[in-house]
Amino acid sequence: MTAETLSAPPSTPARRPLFRRRSAIPGFGVTLGVTLTILSLIVLIPLAAVAIKAATLSPSQFVAAAFSERAWAAYRLTFGAAFVAAVINGLFGVLTTWALVRYEFPGKTVINALVDLPFALPTAVAGIALATLYAPNGWIGQFLTPLGIKAAYNPIGVTIALIFIGLPFVVRTIEPVMRDLSADVEEAAASLGAGRLATIWRIILPALGPAWLTGFALAFARGVGEYGSVIFIAGNMPYKSEIAPLLIIIQLEQFEYANAAAIAVVMLGVSFLMLLLINAIQAWSRRFV
Amino acid sequence: MTISIRSVEKKFGRYPALNHVDLEIADGELVALLGPSGSGKTTLLRTIAGLEFPDAGQVLFGAEDVTFASAAARRVGFVFQQYALFKHMTVAKNIAFGLDVRKGAEKPSKAEIAKRVDDLLKLVELDGLGSRYPSQLSGGQRQRVALSRALAVQPSVLLLDEPFGALDATVRRSLRKELRRVHDATGVTTIFVTHDQEEALELADRVAILNAGRIEQIGTPHEVHDNPVSPFVCGFVGEANRFEGTVSGGRFTSGAVSFGANGVRDGAAVGFVRPHDLVLDDGGLEVRVDRVHVQGALASVSARAADGHHIEITTSRADAPRFSGAIKVAPRMSHVYPA
Amino acid sequence: MAAQPARARHPTEDPAWVKVLVIGLVALFLGLVLILPLAAVFAEALRKGVDVALAAITTSDALAAIKLTLITAAIAVPFNAAFGLCAAWAIAKHDFPGKALLITLIDLPFSVSPVVAGLIYVLVFGLQGWFGESLIDHDIKIIFAVPGIVLATIFVTFPFIARELIPLMQEQGVSEEEAAVSMGASGLYTFWRVTAPNVRWGLLYGVLLCNARAMGEFGAVSVVSGHIRGLTNTMPLHVEILYNEYDFVAAFSVAALLCLLAVVTLVLKSVLEIVQPDVKRGGGH
Numbered sequence: 078m079t080a081e082t083l084s085a086p087p088s089t090p091a092r093r094p095l096f097r098r099r100s101a102i103p104g105f106g107v108t109l110g111v112t113l114t115i116l117s118l119i120v121l122i123p124l125a126a127v128a129i130k131a132a133t134l135s136p137s138q139f140v141a142a143a144f145s146e147r148a149w150a151a152y153r154l155t156f157g158a159a160f161v162a163a164v165i166n167g168l169f170g171v172l173t174t175w176a177l178v179r180y181e182f183p184g185k186t187v188i189n190a191l192v193d194l195p196f197a198l199p200t201a202v203a204g205i206a207l208a209t210l211y212a213p214n215g216w217i218g219q220f221l222t223p224l225g226i227k228a229a230y231n232p233i234g235v236t237i238a239l240i241f242i243g244l245p246f247v248v249r250t251i252e253p254v255m256r257d258l259s260a261d262v263e264e265a266a267a268s269l270g271a272g273r274l275a276t277i278w279r280i281i282l283p284a285l286g287p288a289w290l291t292g293f294a295l296a297f298a299r300g301v302g303e304y305g306s307v308i309f310i311a312g313n314m315p316y317k318s319e320i321a322p323l324l325i326i327i328q329l330e331q332f333e334y335a336n337a338a339a340i341a342v343v344m345l346g347v348s349f350l351m352l353l354l355i356n357a358i359q360a361w362s363r364r365f366v
Numbered sequence: 367m368t369i370s371i372r373s374v375e376k377k378f379g380r381y382p383a384l385n386h387v388d389l390e391i392a393d394g395e396l397v398a399l400l401g402p403s404g405s406g407k408t409t410l411l412r413t414i415a416g417l418e419f420p421d422a423g424q425v426l427f428g429a430e431d432v433t434f435a436s437a438a439a440r441r442v443g444f445v446f447q448q449y450a451l452f453k454h455m456t457v458a459k460n461i462a463f464g465l466d467v468r469k470g471a472e473k474p475s476k477a478e479i480a481k482r483v484d485d486l487l488k489l490v491e492l493d494g495l496g497s498r499y500p501s502q503l504s505g506g507q508r509q510r511v512a513l514s515r516a517l518a519v520q521p522s523v524l525l526l527d528e529p530f531g532a533l534d535a536t537v538r539r540s541l542r543k544e545l546r547r548v549h550d551a552t553g554v555t556t557i558f559v560t561h562d563q564e565e566a567l568e569l570a571d572r573v574a575i576l577n578a579g580r581i582e583q584i585g586t587p588h589e590v591h592d593n594p595v596s597p598f599v600c601g602f603v604g605e606a607n608r609f610e611g612t613v614s615g616g617r618f619t620s621g622a623v624s625f626g627a628n629g630v631r632d633g634a635a636v637g638f639v640r641p642h643d644l645v646l647d648d649g650g651l652e653v654r655v656d657r658v659h660v661q662g663a664l665a666s667v668s669a670r671a672a673d674g675h676h677i678e679i680t681t682s683r684a685d686a687p688r689f690s691g692a693i694k695v696a697p698r699m700s701h702v703y704p705a
Numbered sequence: 706m707a708a709q710p711a712r713a714r715h716p717t718e719d720p721a722w723v724k725v726l727v728i729g730l731v732a733l734f735l736g737l738v739l740i741l742p743l744a745a746v747f748a749e750a751l752r753k754g755v756d757v758a759l760a761a762i763t764t765s766d767a768l769a770a771i772k773l774t775l776i777t778a779a780i781a782v783p784f785n786a787a788f789g790l791c792a793a794w795a796i797a798k799h800d801f802p803g804k805a806l807l808i809t810l811i812d813l814p815f816s817v818s819p820v821v822a823g824l825i826y827v828l829v830f831g832l833q834g835w836f837g838e839s840l841i842d843h844d845i846k847i848i849f850a851v852p853g854i855v856l857a858t859i860f861v862t863f864p865f866i867a868r869e870l871i872p873l874m875q876e877q878g879v880s881e882e883e884a885a886v887s888m889g890a891s892g893l894y895t896f897w898r899v900t901a902p903n904v905r906w907g908l909l910y911g912v913l914l915c916n917a918r919a920m921g922e923f924g925a926v927s928v929v930s931g932h933i934r935g936l937t938n939t940m941p942l943h944v945e946i947l948y949n950e951y952d953f954v955a956a957f958s959v960a961a962l963l964c965l966l967a968v969v970t971l972v973l974k975s976v977l978e979i980v981q982p983d984v985k986r987g988g989g990h
Contacts, residue, residue: 100798101415101437101883101886102798102799102879102882102883102886102892102895104794104798104892104893105798105801108794108795109801111788111791112788112791112792113807115788116807116810116811119856119859120810121810122829123825123828123829123860124813124825126825126828126834127825127828130828169730169731169734176727179719180719180724180727180728189975190972190975191739192735193971194739194743195739196914196917197968197974198963198967199920199921199940199960200921200923201921201923201941201942201944201960202921202960202967203742204923205944205956205957206746206960209745209957210742210745215745216741217737240738241739244739263717264717267717302816302817302819303924304923304924304927305819305941309948322818322819322924323820325821326928329827329928332833334828334831338824338828341820341824341825344821349816351816352813352816356809417887436886438886438888442887444883446880446883448880450884451881452885452898452899452902453902453903454902454903463885463888467885467888468889519888
């Protein structure tokens with residue numbers, strides 16, 4: 078026996094440590110303490126500052142700042158464009174994932190890596206590139222102008238930027254689920270007489286449902302908050318192509334901090350709702366497992 | 367090192383994993399903790415190791431109370447179920463780990479460590495494999511590395527959690543003999559957890575049978591097999607035909623089946639008869655033989671009583687031809703417990 | 706369904722025309738959304754030749770922006786790596802109530818708009834903020850200065866490494882650590898000798914994604930930076946200024962440099978995924 082062990086007589090139990098040992102692995106108290114401290118200092122307390130600042134406004138001032146007509150227009154654009162972009166990503170995201178998981182084709186490795194480009198490319202770079210492409214004389218814009226479509230400096234442009242930003246969220250959320258869909262379930266469906274379409278419609282798509290919804294929600298949430306890729310292509314015209322995050326910046330530039338905080342509170346509220354929704358979808362999908 | 371477990375209790379949330387467990391283990395003993403999954407056997411082993419800490423009760427190593435001492439301070443050797451070998455270290459580095467971590471005067475010299483690793487590799491018959499990585503070994507070899515790593519620190523107690531669980535049947539049997547040999551060679555007090563009764567009965571000096579966080583019985587393999595103290599032990603250790611019936615005037619009756627039950631109070635009861643305790647007897651119970659299955663020197667007979675109750679009989683291969691059609695059998699020995 | 710092809714087809718395999726159609730659609734979509742913008746950056750940057758592009762990224766302002774971006778990443782990434790390791794050790798190797806809530810809170814910065822991320826630090830450290838006056842008294846500048854840029858970058862990249870490490874370390878379980886501890890290893894020794902080698906690839910993966918975002922962050926940094934040329938401009942902010950001044954070639958030249966960073970990140974990430982398939986879990990953000 079080493080000297081470290083307690084040598085109390087057997088009849089009297091060893092003194093209980095002040096804090097009951099929970100685990101044989103050391104470092105719990107220190108690491109949890111550091112984690113909570115940093116989390117509070119970097120994330121939680123600064124976030125609380127928004128609510129506290131917004132609370133300095135009277136209710137009517139708050140409504141005037143957060144729900145002015147201009148703000149409503151910005152919310153409509155922000156949420157509307159994020160929704161449309163998420164729908165389009167939902168469709169093409171499933172197709173892309175299907176091709177990446179199920180098919181073999183030349184250049185697949187490159188395509189697979191490229192899907193993550195929006196994660197790796199600085200948003201400002203994406204913003205100026207898209208603005209240049211869709212400008213009336215740009216590579217793509219020149220074909221749209223004769224058709225009477227004005228993509229850049231328009232809500233369409235905002236949507237295009239959000240499609241770029243949101244795509245990997247959908248693909249990377251569905252991908253593991255699609256990969257895990259075992260071939261034998263499909264073979265079983267086929268052996269029971271289901272046609273290919275019926276198998277896709279009744280077996281594959283329902284199994285992808287929760288992951289698809291999660292990916293959709295993640296893409297939507299990211300789109301709502303997005304700033305860098307949007308402002309260059311949006312044109313930023315009040316009531317028309319001005320997004321909500323830009324409103325915060327405008328308020329800040331006028332030193333109206335409380336008004337900026339009021340708009341931020343609305344956006345944070347939507348973020349938290351999305352977070353709750355995503356957690357709920359994931360909890361719901363776990364019943365299959 | 368003697369080990370005493372005194373009224374140890376441990377709850378996970380509201381689920382009681384150990385419920386007033388008492389256990390005394392003598393120096394140099396090889397003890398098996400046997401039970402179904404969820405019976406608390408692994409929790410008990412981890413409590414002895416210092417990987418879990420009890421809510422109440424005491425753990426003594428010799429005369430010392432180690433209830434809240436760390437695993438390292440207890441100097442236990444622990445063999446994990448999946449071995450927990452360090453994947454990025456060679457076999458030799460794995461075995462030397464417990465010596466390498468020591469500091470100052472306690473740390474052996476490089477040469478001493480190398481010598482100890484060599485000796486241990488020889489002991490478990492892995493000489494020459496010291497420079498391999500765990501991924502380059504078979505399951506049985508990994509298990510032996512885990513065993514020698516645990517022995518390297520010259521532990522006061524060797525603890526093994528389902529040491530053969532992840533191996534296939536042939537390797538398992540040969541490693542069982544190996545563990546017994548290593549135990550006899552080192553003389554270290556050894557406790558291992560298993561859910562395999564054959565393993566426990568073959569290997570251990572004594573077997574502790576756990577059920578729902580309690581020790582139901584502790585004794586030599588012979589004792590727990592021949593004199594089980596509870597229906598759980600009787601059903602869990604060894605094969606048994608189980609009958610539900612009643613006891614009246616020292617006799618157990620279940621449909622057409624009836625045998626003596628001395629000392630059991632009248633009322634509802636369960637009776638057990640081991641397959642090898644059923645012998646041909648003209649005064650016995652009439653059964654029809656469905657199937658005879660020969661296995662080595664023994665034969666298993668599947669039969670059915672008049673009331674449809676299924677009955678298993680084990681006999682010698684030489685006697686097997688006598689078990690056909692309608693036969694009469696009676697128990698040489700039986701166990702009856704009040705229900 | 707369309708006519709069956711002559712050759713027998715496995716029931717879970719799609720007909721050739723479906724494959725071609727799907728791959729074609731996907732190629733068209735990805736080409737429009739991903740490849741064209743990337744190509745446009747390089748085309749615009751090289752419009753007036755390589756020399757002009759190179760000159761644009763070696764002006765003193767550009768070099769200052771590159772330096773600030775590197776400094777910011779060099780602080781934010783190790784900080785978040787240390788935090789990630791700390792949080793993962795507490796969460797993955799121990800059991801405690803409230804674990805799920807803690808993971809959600811660590812994830813929180815993912816769902817906060819970068820602009821709001823910048824705003825919160827302005828509210829805390831800005832002139833009108835909680836500590837504004839005492840900061841002025843001590844002549845400490847956080848907002849419109851480098852510390853604010855670093856703080857905002859830490860916030861937006863906060864969950865990256867933790868989110869990579871927590872599931873990885875949960876999956877690896879605790880028995881190797883228990884084995885080490887039971888043989889007398891200290892907590893730190895166990896971490897360096899046993900845990901760290903097991904998570905190094907996952908850590909590298911997280912660092913890669915964290916670094917890409919740290920160097921590329923725009924919205925949050927834009928709010929706290931003040932856009933002082935040569936002093937508080939990071940590369941993405943420098944791109945914005947040049948673009949707004951209609952100096953497109955220069956803007957796209959600096960952007961091309963950032964594109965190269967993204968491409969290198971993607972290549973390294975793909976190589977890691979092929980060599981160490983275990984690293985790919987939680988998914989990047």
